[in-house]
Amino acid sequence: MNGAQALLHTLADAGIDVCFTNPGTSEMHFVAALDDEPRMRAVLALFEGVATGAADGYARMAGKPAATLLHLGCGLGNGLANLHNARKGKVPVLNIVGDHATHHVQYDAQLQSDIETVARNVSPWVRTSQSTAALSQDAAEAITQCMGPPGNVATLILPADVSWGEGGVPQTMPPKAPPSAADDAVVAAVAHALQGPGNKAFLLGDRALRAETLMVLGRIAARTGAKLFAEVFPTRIERGAGLPHVERIAYLAELASVQLTGIDHLILVDAKAPVSFFAYPGKKSYLVPEGCQLHELASPTQDVASCLAKLCSAVDASQTAPVLQSAKRPSRPRGKFTxxxxxxxxxxxxxxxxxxxxxxxxxxxxxxxxxxxxxxxxxxxxxxxxxxxxxxxxxxxxxxxxxxxxxxxxxxxxxxxxxxxxxxxxxxxxxxxxxxxxxxxxxxxxxxxxxxxxxxxxxxxxxxxxxxxxxxxxxxxxxxxxxxxxxxxxxxxxxxxxxxxxxxxxxxxxxxxxxxxxxGLKLRILPSLLESLANLPRPVARALKKKIAP
Amino acid sequence: MNGAQALLHTLADAGIDVCFTNPGTSEMHFVAALDDEPRMRAVLALFEGVATGAADGYARMAGKPAATLLHLGCGLGNGLANLHNARKGKVPVLNIVGDHATHHVQYDAQLQSDIETVARNVSPWVRTSQSTAALSQDAAEAITQCMGPPGNVATLILPADVSWGEGGVPQTMPPKAPPSAADDAVVAAVAHALQGPGNKAFLLGDRALRAETLMVLGRIAARTGAKLFAEVFPTRIERGAGLPHVERIAYLAELASVQLTGIDHLILVDAKAPVSFFAYPGKKSYLVPEGCQLHELASPTQDVASCLAKLCSAVDASQTAPVLQSAKRPSRPRGKFTxxxxxxxxxxxxxxxxxxxxxxxxxxxxxxxxxxxxxxxxxxxxxxxxxxxxxxxxxxxxxxxxxxxxxxxxxxxxxxxxxxxxxxxxxxxxxxxxxxxxxxxxxxxxxxxxxxxxxxxxxxxxxxxxxxxxxxxxxxxxxxxxxxxxxxxxxxxxxxxxxxxxxxxxxxxxxxxxxxxxxGLKLRILPSLLESLANLPRPVARALKKKIAP
The missing domain is CATH 3.40.50.970 (Thiamin diphosphate (ThDP)-binding fold, Pyr/PP domains)
Structure with a gap:
């Protein structure tokens, strides 16, 4: 069994059964080995950014990583932008990047470049596998690293001779370590804040935005009056009739500031404190209002579900009915096309x-x-x-x-x-x-x-x-x-x-x-735009109008 | 004058008057400043790989760099593959990569990533400009670095506040240092080899493949019987009727080996020793025949024209008529379309x-x-x-x-x-x-x-x-x-x-x-393919036939 065959076997054993590919010569043994692993589906893309973006979208919905197959540093470069999106979304992606045979590197041939340096931009875990015997072990470690939480990009660089060499040994995955448990002191502090005076809101990211966790959050919100916000660009949010409504923070920092105005306690769940997308001359980047207290209920390494379950008990919301979004569709649109x-x-x-x-x-x-x-x-x-x-x-x-x-x-x-x-x-x-x-x-x-x-x-x-x-x-x-x-x-x-x-x-x-x-947008007319946005109720728009166009 | 305005002025003063762009928000002040610098032409691309590849093609033909305007690490990533081609071709390209404002970096906003680490894959010179006052000086240094020889990719990272800040001061370029002169001992040794026994060949890269240098090489070749080879993938080669004919080294290492068979002295001029493009199991990567002596007449940092002029004198070829390619076109094609x-x-x-x-x-x-x-x-x-x-x-x-x-x-x-x-x-x-x-x-x-x-x-x-x-x-x-x-x-x-x-x-x-x-190519029928290739005369094809399909 060669390295590529053992690698594919290891991936499939770990449940990674889709590979988004754009291969070149240095990946030909991996390609040839596809026929030896019936569990692996290979999906060809004409450009690496499609392969990496597909792996990102796949993992967001499948809840497990796909592999990518990329051609040296340039193929990885072409895939970098969508790997960046995966990294920022805490999405697990396993890159397999072909490289020249180890003995060929010294010649600095045309496609030679420092792959690891590119990979580090998006991939906290990067390794160039050094031998066929070690390859599957390297792959198992890469999989562990990318699975998280938080999910991440892991990059395994696969020299052609490591791929074609004989002596590959498939590996099974070590048992998965559970995510860090809830911190009882933090839960108690958050519960205290929620039960005290002032305006409270949750800011939810990634794993907090799935149906099950949202139902728990809905109970807590109904019990405590806290508002539910989602990050500007959530990785995946389940929504619609029958789920608690969550308001996304606006992309425009001017609007986001208004959304957050008056919040006294902002509770982060698998999310970061809100900042503006870009900096603007003379405007603030950090959007947490002055005097607002920030709490991190669950960090990206923690078990979000158990943190929320504990909080739900602590605020005595287990029997509270959440406020759910009612079924409601807009009418059939007519008139001018926009x-x-x-x-x-x-x-x-x-x-x-x-x-x-x-x-x-x-x-x-x-x-x-x-x-x-x-x-x-x-x-x-x-x-x-x-x-x-x-x-x-x-x-x-x-x-x-x-x-x-x-x-x-x-x-x-x-x-x-x-x-x-x-x-x-x-x-x-x-x-x-x-x-x-x-x-x-x-x-x-x-x-x-x-x-x-x-x-x-x-x-x-x-x-x-x-x-x-x-x-x-x-x-x-x-x-x-x-x-x-x-x-x-x-x-x-x-x-x-x-x-x-x-x-x-x-x-x-x-x-x-x-x-x-x-x-035709001018900043001074933002408020009238705002009033048409469902996410921002009229009082908020009025507050913004006062702020921006006094 | 803000930083962007001063930067554009500096570029135009240095003769850089084309910028291939795919901007985003962090580049908006650079974009706005375009109207203040009438000498700069901005060419929009829908994808960064087009912008960087265009800058590469431009510089190959213009003999001077263009700038690119790219959007943070992801924009640079999208442009990486064609910057790699520029780097390998010793082509000058000046990247201007927008970044978040310096005070915004601490918040790790969505588009934040380590731009420098990506840039280092393709760009020996990378600098994040730290102040509006220093920006034009940084740009001047970047231009010097990319001009070479050898030409190279240089990457200037431009934080948004350095771009929008007031107090920009255009800079004029320092005098350009001349390339390293010919090494007389090397010239003498090469002349000696050319005048001695055995088969000699030149392997020519980049600046050796322009009309003027080729004419000198043609004289030397006619005088000494040396053959003229070009690298597999030359940056730019001038050719056709009236110029000395140069044979390109084949992409397939099997063919390249045959081309180089029997060469006793291989003389590099702005070129690297030939290696196979990829490694193949059981095949050699290094293609210089055993026993062949390698000479480097002119390295990428040296003055190619003066090295060749000295060699031409040393072998007494100044009055020798070069063998020139005669005008000859194939007939109008007919029959099956291939x-x-x-x-x-x-x-x-x-x-x-x-x-x-x-x-x-x-x-x-x-x-x-x-x-x-x-x-x-x-x-x-x-x-x-x-x-x-x-x-x-x-x-x-x-x-x-x-x-x-x-x-x-x-x-x-x-x-x-x-x-x-x-x-x-x-x-x-x-x-x-x-x-x-x-x-x-x-x-x-x-x-x-x-x-x-x-x-x-x-x-x-x-x-x-x-x-x-x-x-x-x-x-x-x-x-x-x-x-x-x-x-x-x-x-x-x-x-x-x-x-x-x-x-x-x-x-x-x-x-x-x-x-x-x-x-339908199988390796054993390569020789019959070979015989149809003009670059490889029939005796060479016959030699290959013996070698591959004995």
Whole structure:
């Protein structure tokens, strides 16, 4: 048995049975060994960023890692942005990166580069396996490291001769160490705060946003009056009718500050203290209000469920009925076609148990409101801010959950980073509806250009944010990769295309030609925008109006 | 004047007047400052790999660096593969990578990552600028570092507050240090070897492959009987009728070994000793024949022209007439459509002073033969082996040389890594003909799978190399990005499309539907393949036949 065969056996024994691949010559023995391991499914991508983003989306939904197969430092580089998203989302991903044979490294051949240095940007655990005999043990350690909690990226570098050498020995995984237990003193302190005066809120990340933990949080919230917030970009959030409603912190720090205004106790559960996405001249980065006390109930290494169970008992909420989101859908959209109408149509038609992958930036701003009372669904978001995540994440989610409809929303700018994902959707016949908001701009940057105070931008600057010349034709691009596509320029066309895609299994793309949602946005009119956002009730919007446009 | 304005002024003063961009929020002040610096041309790409590959292609043709503008660690990651190609090709590229404001770093916001660690993979010089006052000085140092020789990648990381801060001061460049002079003892030793017994050959890289140096080498070769070889993947080679003919070392180590068989003295000029691209079980990586003496006439830090001039005098070749390639074109191709017919058509029709960007892998194997006697042209190749170089390189070459026709050849697999380059071609109305060889396979990997000895590959393995399901439609993909496209399934259709593109300025794409060139290749039939290759004369092929299939 050669190294590659033993490695594949070890992966499959550990339950890792999907590998997203974009191989080259140095990975050919791994590729050849695929036929010896019937448990492993290999999914080819035309670009490494698709493979890594798919592994991220897969793990978010499957609750276990997939492997990637990448070609030396450059292949890893191409996959780096979506590995960054996985790292920031605490998502387990196991990279297998082929390298030159150990005796070839000294010659500094064309593809030679320092792979480990690239890997360290995204991968706390990096190892170049040194021998066929040790390979499977290295793999077992990589798997342990990536499983967490917190989930993480682990990178095993596989020299070609270690892969092709004979003497591979499959390894079984050591028993998994349990996550750190709840800290009783912390639980008591949080319970005390929740039962005392002032306004309390939870800020929830990753594992706190699953149905089971949310039900416990719902009881605690109902009992104590605490509010439930989710991180700006959650890894995965279960939501919809029948679950407690959770309000996501807004991307715009101006709005997030308003959401958090008046909070006296902010309790973190598998989440970090809120900070603004970027820094802006003269504005605060750290968004915890002055005087607000921060508590960390459960850190990313801890057992979130047991921390919450203890807290639930401590505040005597075990018998409290949680406030649950009622079933409620928006009406069928009509009239002028905008990005909001797309979001409304999704809310109107969202099927049971769907997976929404949201990378729509400005165009998706109304999605949370319109889907709040839709049938129960999962949402995956842009955890690390590295765009090009949406379509690859959808690939992985669809492979993890073949019986669920996946709906991926992406802006035109975002979609173009990893559009090759469409080919894998077609090849694997994945049940994904990709909706591309084509507003022919990096619309978010038109907002940001003003927010950073870069006033007086002229034609050259504005041209850098403009995707009008030439216009992208996503129907042609999609069909060029084998995915059926339709263009919608009216609300009725969109509804027809979406309904068709919903009832026809397999991959579809809908190009929604819409005006930029925030194109005319000026900071002084933010409050009127705010008032239309469900996440922010009217009193909050009024408070913001006073603050920003006194 | 803020930091960004001073930086742009410094770049323009240093002659860097093109910037290939894919900006985000942290780069917005740089973007805004573009309008204050009329000398700077900003070229937007939809993906960072296009921006970095364009900067590479630009510098190869312009002989000076362009800047890139990238968005934090993830943007740099997306651009890494083509920066690797630049590094391996000794091509100067100046990266400007935006980062969070210095005071924002502590919060580890979503896009925070260690940019320097990624940069070090491709960039010997990396610096995070610490203040607006020092920024232009940092930029000047970065420019000095990247200019070389050897040319290199330099990465200047630009925190947002260093960019937006007031107090920027443009800097002028310090005087450029001359490259190291020729070493007279080395020149004498090489001259002695050239004048002595045995077979001699030069192995030429980068700066040795330009018209002027080639003419000197032609004299030396004519005088001494030395052969002229070029590296496998030269950065830029000037060739065609009226220049000395140079034979490129073959990609397949089996062929390269034959090319080098019997050489007693191998003289390196701005080149490295030949090694195989990958290692293969039981095969040699180092390709210098046993007993062959290696000489380094000019290292990458030295003045190539003066080393060659001294050698020319030393061997008394100054008055020797070089053997020049005669003008000779292949006839108009007819009959069954194959990749070879495309290469033949290019040789038949190549216009004066064209730039060929060759990333066609297996399909381009006959290109050197069919264009050897064509009008003088430049060829840019895959210096670092990181595919996805061709179309972006073409963008940069066309911007550097707006009066020259650029013809880019890419395999279907390669083209899909950075296909977004087409959009920039359309946007900038670049005079580029992109020819995509669509053989619906990673054809080179079908060869490699056998070469690495990964025998017995089954259906799953072979599926990893197969791009048939679904077939890519490059006409649709191209038109989706605004580039006119035609599909050729016959030789006549290709000729018509190519002739149309040659006489119609602006970007074109031709999708050539061809069978895989080396699909049926088995190692034992290599010699018969060899005999059809112009680079390898019949005696060489016969020698190989004896060696491989005795």
């Amino acid at each position: 990005a909001d109408k797309v979001c409304k149509a999704i809310g109107h038609l969202l099927p049971d148990n769907a997976i929404l992958v949201d990378e729509a930036q400005t165009s998706g701003i109304m999605l949370p409101m319109f889907t709040a009372g839709a049938p129960r669904h999962d949402v995956l978001t842009l955890t690390g801010g590295a765009i090009g995540q949406g379509l690859p994440n959808a690939v992985g989610a669809a492979i993890a959950c073949p019986d669920r409809k996946v709906i991926a929303l992406a802006g035109d700018g975002s979609a173009m980073y990893t559009l090759q994902a469409l080919w894998t959707m077609a090849r694997e016949k994945l049940d994904i509806i990709s909706i591309i908001f084509n507003n022919r701009a990096y619309a978010i940057l038109n907002v940001e250009l003003r927010r950073v105070g870069a006033a007086g931008a002229g034609d050259k600057a504005r041209a850098q944010l403009d995707l009008k010349h030439p216009p992208l034709d996503f129907v042609a691009l999609s069909e060029g990769m084998g995915v059926r596509a339709r263009r919608a320029t009216t609300t009725e066309e969109f509804l027809a295309a979406f309904e068709h895609a919903l009832r026809t299994p397999g991959p579809h793309l809908i190009e929604a030609i819409v005006p930029p949602t925030l194109a | 990749a070879d017919k495309v290469c033949k058509a290019i040789g038949h029709l190549l216009p004066d002073n064209a730039i060929l960007v060759d990333e066609a892998q297996t399909s381009g194997i006959m290109l050197p033969m069919f264009t050897a006697g064509a009008p003088r042209h430049d060829v840019l190749t895959l210096t670092g082996g990181a595919i996805g170089q061709g179309l972006p390189n073409a963008v940069g070459a066309a911007i550097a040389c707006p009066d020259r026709k650029v013809i880019a050849l890419a395999g279907d697999g390669s083209a899909m890594y950075t296909l977004q380059a087409l959009w920039t071609m359309a946007r900038e109305k670049l005079d580029i003909i992109s020819i995509i060889f669509n053989n619906r396979a990673y054809a080179i990997l079908n060869v490699e799978l056998r070469r690495v000895g990964a025998a017995g590959a089954g259906d799953k393995a072979r599926a990893q190399l197969d791009l048939k399901h679904p077939p890519l439609d490059f006409v649709a993909l191209s038109e989706g990005m605004g580039v006119r496209a035609r599909r050729a399934t016959t030789t006549e259709e290709f000729l018509a499309a190519f002739e149309h593109a040659l006489r119609t300025p602006g970007p074109h794409l031709i999708e050539a539907i061809v069978p895989p060139t080396l699909a």
